[in-house]
Amino acid sequence: xxxxxxxxxxxxxxxxxxxxxxxxxxxxxxxxxxxxxxxxxxxxxxxxxxxxxxxxxxxxxxxxxxxxxxxxxxxxxxxxxxxxxxxxxxxxxxxxxxxxxxxxxxxxxxxxxxxxxxxxxxxxxxxxxxxxxxxxxxxxxxxxxxxxxxxxxxxxxxxxxxxxxxxxxxxxxxxxxxxxxxxxxxxxxxxxxxxxxxxxxxxxxxxxxxxxxxxxxxxxxxxxxxxxxxxxxxxxxxxxxxxxxxxxxxxxxxxxxxxxxxxxxxxxxxxxxxxxxxxxxxxxxxxxxxxxxxxxxxxxxxxxxxxxxxxxxxxxxxxxxxxxxxxxxxxxxxxxxxxxxxxxxxxxxxxxxxxxxxxxxxxxxxxxxxxxxx
Amino acid sequence: xxxxxxxxxxxxxxxxxxxxxxxxxxxxxxxxxxxxxxxxxxxxxxxxxxxxxxxxxxxxxxxxxxxxxxxxxxxxxxxxxxxxxxxxxxxxxxxxxxxxxxxxxxxxxxxxxxxxxxxxxxxxxxxxxxxxxxxxxxxxxxxxxxxxxxxxxxxxxxxxxxxxxxxxxxxxxxxxxxxxxxxxxxxxxxxxxxxxxxxxxxxxxxxxxxxxxxxxxxxxxxxxxxxxxxxxxxxxxxxxxxxxxxxxxxxxxxxxxxxxxxxxxxxxxxxxxxxxxxxxxxxxxxxxxxxxxxxxxxxxxxxxxxxxxxxxxxxxxxxxxxxxxxxxxxxxxxxxxxxxxxxxxxxxxxxxxxxxxxxxxxxxxxxxxxxxxx
Numbered sequence: 001x002x003x004x005x006x007x008x009x010x011x012x013x014x015x016x017x018x019x020x021x022x023x024x025x026x027x028x029x030x031x032x033x034x035x036x037x038x039x040x041x042x043x044x045x046x047x048x049x050x051x052x053x054x055x056x057x058x059x060x061x062x063x064x065x066x067x068x069x070x071x072x073x074x075x076x077x078x079x080x081x082x083x084x085x086x087x088x089x090x091x092x093x094x095x096x097x098x099x100x101x102x103x104x105x106x107x108x109x110x111x112x113x114x115x116x117x118x119x120x121x122x123x124x125x126x127x128x129x130x131x132x133x134x135x136x137x138x139x140x141x142x143x144x145x146x147x148x149x150x151x152x153x154x155x156x157x158x159x160x161x162x163x164x165x166x167x168x169x170x171x172x173x174x175x176x177x178x179x180x181x182x183x184x185x186x187x188x189x190x191x192x193x194x195x196x197x198x199x200x201x202x203x204x205x206x207x208x209x210x211x212x213x214x215x216x217x218x219x220x221x222x223x224x225x226x227x228x229x230x231x232x233x234x235x236x237x238x239x240x241x242x243x244x245x246x247x248x249x250x251x252x253x254x255x256x257x258x259x260x261x262x263x264x265x266x267x268x269x270x271x272x273x274x275x276x277x278x279x280x281x282x283x284x285x286x287x288x289x290x291x292x293x294x295x296x297x298x299x300x301x302x303x304x305x306x307x308x309x310x311x312x313x314x315x316x317x318x319x320x321x322x323x324x325x326x327x328x329x330x331x332x333x334x335x336x337x338x339x340x341x342x343x344x345x346x347x348x349x350x351x352x353x354x355x356x357x358x359x360x361x362x363x364x365x366x367x368x369x370x371x372x373x374x
Numbered sequence: 375x376x377x378x379x380x381x382x383x384x385x386x387x388x389x390x391x392x393x394x395x396x397x398x399x400x401x402x403x404x405x406x407x408x409x410x411x412x413x414x415x416x417x418x419x420x421x422x423x424x425x426x427x428x429x430x431x432x433x434x435x436x437x438x439x440x441x442x443x444x445x446x447x448x449x450x451x452x453x454x455x456x457x458x459x460x461x462x463x464x465x466x467x468x469x470x471x472x473x474x475x476x477x478x479x480x481x482x483x484x485x486x487x488x489x490x491x492x493x494x495x496x497x498x499x500x501x502x503x504x505x506x507x508x509x510x511x512x513x514x515x516x517x518x519x520x521x522x523x524x525x526x527x528x529x530x531x532x533x534x535x536x537x538x539x540x541x542x543x544x545x546x547x548x549x550x551x552x553x554x555x556x557x558x559x560x561x562x563x564x565x566x567x568x569x570x571x572x573x574x575x576x577x578x579x580x581x582x583x584x585x586x587x588x589x590x591x592x593x594x595x596x597x598x599x600x601x602x603x604x605x606x607x608x609x610x611x612x613x614x615x616x617x618x619x620x621x622x623x624x625x626x627x628x629x630x631x632x633x634x635x636x637x638x639x640x641x642x643x644x645x646x647x648x649x650x651x652x653x654x655x656x657x658x659x660x661x662x663x664x665x666x667x668x669x670x671x672x673x674x675x676x677x678x679x680x681x682x683x684x685x686x687x688x689x690x691x692x693x694x695x696x697x698x699x700x701x702x703x704x705x706x707x708x709x710x711x712x713x714x715x716x717x718x719x720x721x722x723x724x725x726x727x728x729x730x731x732x733x734x735x736x737x738x739x740x741x742x743x744x745x746x747x748x
Contacts, residue, residue, distance in 0.1 A: 001597075046593035048579045048612060049688040050491045051681070070675035074591045074718075089677050092696035093490060114499040116467060117424045125488040125514055127498075140499055185575075192576070193567050201559075201596070202566070204578065205422045217448045219420035222575070223375075238422055301444035303463050307425065314423040322466035344448075 001078055002041025003242045004155045009041055009080035011153065013064070019144050020060045026107035028058035028141055031121045034311040035113070038149055039064055040079035043243050045202075046072065052089050053122045055096060056081075057103050065103060067096050097126050101133045110134075111141035117316060118142050146316045150308055151330040156244065157354060160310070160332050161363050163200065163241040164248070164352050168365035170194040171250045174235075175374040180227050180254050184210060187233065188222040195239045205238025205247070205313050213260050214345035218249075218302065218338070229255030232347065232371070238313040245313045247334050248350040248364045253373045264341045265371035268349040271295040271337035272367075275306070275319075279333070279353060279360040285317040285325040292319070292337050300338040300346050307334055309352065331355040332363070375452055376415025377616045378529045383415055383454035385527065387438070393518050394434045400481035402432035402515055406495045408685040409487070412523055413438055414453035417617050419576075420446065426463050427496045429470060430455075431477050439477060441470050471500050475507045484508075485515035491690060492516050520690045524682055525704040530618065531728060534684070534706050535737050537574065537615040538622070538726050542739035544568040544613075545624045549748040554603050554628050558584060561607065562596040569613045579612030579621070579687050587634050588719035592623075592676065592712070603629030606721065606745070612687040619687045621708050622724040622738045627747045638715045639745035642723040645669040645711035646741075649680070649693075653707070653727060653734040659691040659699040666693070666711050674712040674720050681708055683726065705729040706737070 002009065016039070020028065030036060033047040036056050046052075055067040063082030069089035076084045085103075087096035104110060113119075118140075120127060131138060152160065170191065177190040192203050209215025210225065210233040218236060227233060236249035251265060271292040278291035292305045299305075304323075308315035309332055317325035319333070327333075333355065338348035349367055353360040376383065390413070394402065404410060407421040410430050420426075429441040437456030443463035450458045459477075461470035478484060487493075492514075494501060505512060526534065544565065551564040566577050583589025584599065584607040592610060601607060610623035625639060645666040652665035666679045673679075678697075682689035683706055691699035693707070701707075707729065712722035723741055727734040 043595055044593045045579045045581050045595065045612075048686075050493060050686055051688045051692070069677060071591070071677055072593055073675065075594055086675075090490075090692045090694055090696075091677070112498070114502075115497050116464075118497050119424060120494040120498050123489050123492050123516075124486070124494050124501075128488075142497075189570055189575075193570050196563055196567050196570075201563075202577065202580070204576075205419050206576070207419050217445065219418045219446055220449055221417055221419060238419075301447065301460075303443060303445055303465070312422075312424055314425045318425070318464045320464055322464075 002080055003043060004041065006080060008153060008155050009039070012039060012148070016058060016148055017060055019148060023144060024109060025111045025139065025144070026060055026109045027104060029104060029110055029112040030056040030058065032113070032119065035145065037243055037311055040066065040076070040081045042076050042079045044072065044075060053096060055100050067099050067103060069095065094126060097130065101130055104134055104136065108136055109139060110136045111139045111144060113142045113145060114140040115142035116146065149310065150316055151328060152310060152332050156310065157330070157332065159242045159244045163239060163244055163246045164363035166199040166241065167195065167237060167239055167246040167248060169198040172365070174250060174252055178227065178233060178252070179374065180229050182227050183224050184208065184227070185222040185224055187227065187235070191235050195237060199241070200239035201241050203237060203239045206235065208233065208235040210234070211345050213258055213341040213343065214264065214347040216344055218348050227254050230258065232257065232261045234348065236350065243311055245309050246352055246364070247309050247313055248352050249348060250367060251347060251349060251371060253371050255373065257371050257373055260341050261347065262371050264339050264347045266369060267296060267339055268337045268347060269367065269369045272335050272349060272351055275335040276353070276360055279327065279355060281328050281355060281357065283327045285319050285323040285327065286321050288327070289319040289321060292335065296337055296339050298340065300340055302338045302348065306336040308332065309334055327355050329356050376454055377417060378415065380454060382527060382529050383413070386413060390432060390522055391434055393522060397518060398483060399485045399513065399518070400434055400483045401478060403478060403484050403486040404430040404432065406487070406493065409519065411617055411685055414440065414450070414455045416450050416453045418446070418449060427470060429474050441473055441477060443469065468500060471504065475504055478504070478508055478510065482510055483513060484510045485513045485518060487516045487519060488514040489516035490520065523684065524690055525702060526684060526706050530684065531704070531706065533616045533618045537613060537618055537620045538737035540573045540615065541569065541611060541613055541620040541622060543572040546739070548624060548626055552601065552607060552626070553748065554601050556601050557598050558582065558601070559596040559598055561601065561609070565609050569611060573615070574613035575615050577611060577613045580609065582607065582609040584608070585719050587632055587715040587717065588638065588721040590718055592722050601628050604632065606631060606635045608722065610724065617685055619683050620726055620738070621683045621687055622726050623722060624741060625721060625723060625745060627745050629747065631745050631747055634715050635721065636745050638713050638721045640743060641670065641713055642711045642721060643741065643743045646709050646723060646725055649709040650727070650734055653701065653729060655702050655729060655731060657701045659693050659697040659701065660695050662701070663693040663695060666709065670711055670713050672714065674714055676712045676722065680710040682706065683708060701729050703730050
């Protein structure tokens, strides 16, 4: 069974097909996890295995057709989809390619994700062969998918609200979970377990760091370094529920905090306040960036001050100078200001918000203004 | 710091460059998680974010050059790599593309993964532009990477042995973790936490199912269905340590088991015994398949009876009729027989083994011959 009622997927398909008609696109060709889930509700951890390929063709009219390995045909048939064609796999290459070519042959103008945020989850040699076999014009589906998926439905918002609440409950337990003498590995493990205990389905993303004035980067895995008094510990998680991600972090000081770290946390808090004040429909992503950057002064190496989220840990838009996406109700964003503190050490905070007709709704329990000392 | 000593990466690079010389390849172009980790030790959960692109160019002589977003430059510099070039990202598209084109321009014959198990983790439009800008000949790096990565080093084997041991300890706790009345969601959650408690770093893969004579498929996520007496519950996990996966499952009957389920479990056990007896250096993957298939009779929809594993949940080779890969010491494989039990219900068992000079080493604690009833 799919995660949402059929009406959710019917509405998505109707919006997609209307956009396809407007753009003169005959078919969408999709092969990645988030796209297949968004259109059909097909959800499995089996995407972890790179061996098998999963294809979906969305025509301008009628139901999508899925072309999948036999191992996944039963689960795909539970999805919102028309025909499900199954092929033997693995079989040494080109599995399903003949069927895929036949499925796409009637279409003169085919869109597939080729740009921002996109990747190709099939063998490049097979995709090249597919293009060569078809006389079709290929266009980038990324802008169309961005417009469709950036605005979340009420059902999606409910799930996102829930996973953010779960994350907030887990972060509230940090004082009992971490402390001096514990390794970062131990802190990561305790927090990951807390997320699951609070109701997360899985925790695909957990990064963090610790140091007296922050951390060197925000993407490192756990290490065996032990926490010591005076450290600022940051944990940043993308926990998931029903396939949807939260993405936020919290900072805590172990025992005591440097003045620089306290000041940085306060600056980050104020930058987020500026973001919350600016996050209104009609505001552009770049405007939201500048509202926050104005509080921060010079930036960090992160390259943006937030982003969309949903079925992916990070999605369009980027809160960055280049992104002129206009905010609209239903968008779910992170506000993620970062600041250099000292000697290559940085600090970052993150909240998740929903753009509404008025002030944004905070999906995460707001971080404290003062850096908590535990 | 990298997960292994520098000598490990030096040896990998030397083997890769020798293979490149043999194949007349001037440079390898890589952009996916497992490839970058294998060559440089760069490991981060940040691959979850599709926004940023990570490029590695391995020349036939000398150290690899990494070209990465600024957010990851510090972590990449800790890796086994020569130059680390950083670019601003996100920036609206084509981030790093000019630098990448310049890096690859001196190379006449460039290999990138295009075949079995491969995907392209960059914007297709940007890859097309890269190919158009260069006069290079592009060849498939998949066979070369397969030969290099299929044989695990002693250091890799030690990590794989450890994560399999962790998984075995967690599975040994199943009788205390699951039971009648519990939902599948609850069972998944309890087992995921047990894996972390036993020492897993994360659990990217957990699937399973339950029913009186097995389960409809082997890739479904948890559901709210409650376990009842007579169910066969299967949990299959890819837990990870230092980036390396175990991949195995266990079946338990809740309260009591049908005769058909007990018989199927015994058949699967005997098929695995046949696999263990056949898994010797010089045996081909297809021979190993047939040794197990001979015990099973008719097959299931899974399409193979095991596969390699390592930095990916599933890797080459496939234990399947088409795969003539010759087994060699250092290969780590799953033996994964499956059988239809009744009415569309199937059962599957899985063990992880190391190919040695003699009999294979079981990395997982062998499943019991009789279906355990709990």
